[in-house]
Amino acid sequence: MKKIVGKKRHSIRKSQVQDLYDRLALQIGQSASLFSTEIVEILETNADVSIYLVNKKPLLMDAGDWVFPTLKGALQFPFPERQVAVDAGAIPFVVNGADIMRPGIVTVSADVKAQAPVQIVDERHGKPLAIAIALYDGQAILSSASGKMCRHFHHVGDELWNLEF
16 A cells, blocks of 8 residues: 555534444444444545544544444454454464465354455454455355455555554
């Protein structure tokens, strides 16, 4: 990901906040209520993603087709939906921005959909390590034996994580 620079930052209307939470609920269901607050700002960036600041923290991102928590959001408000758990051998690769390959995947939640964002978590502690885009549905991932299953999108230490505004 290229260097992300914030262009504009402003508060959004209550109707836009409700639309944001409705779109978030499509991805993570009832857990969207964890992120609800009255004060939401949008940070427009030079990248393909807009960042929503919830209580002045970059907790949500909008890629146009979907709204999903950033890694900071997933760490601050853990949610059980859309999880792909990886084993200890895959963790060093995931935290450095690698795509998720089938041999490293241990479990996949049933709500994982193709071309939708997922959180990549550590199998032992359940801590989010990265946000990725699933290339297949959950059952298809589990039935596969090899290959790339999720495309990396955001990890600890990348431009989105280190975003300053």
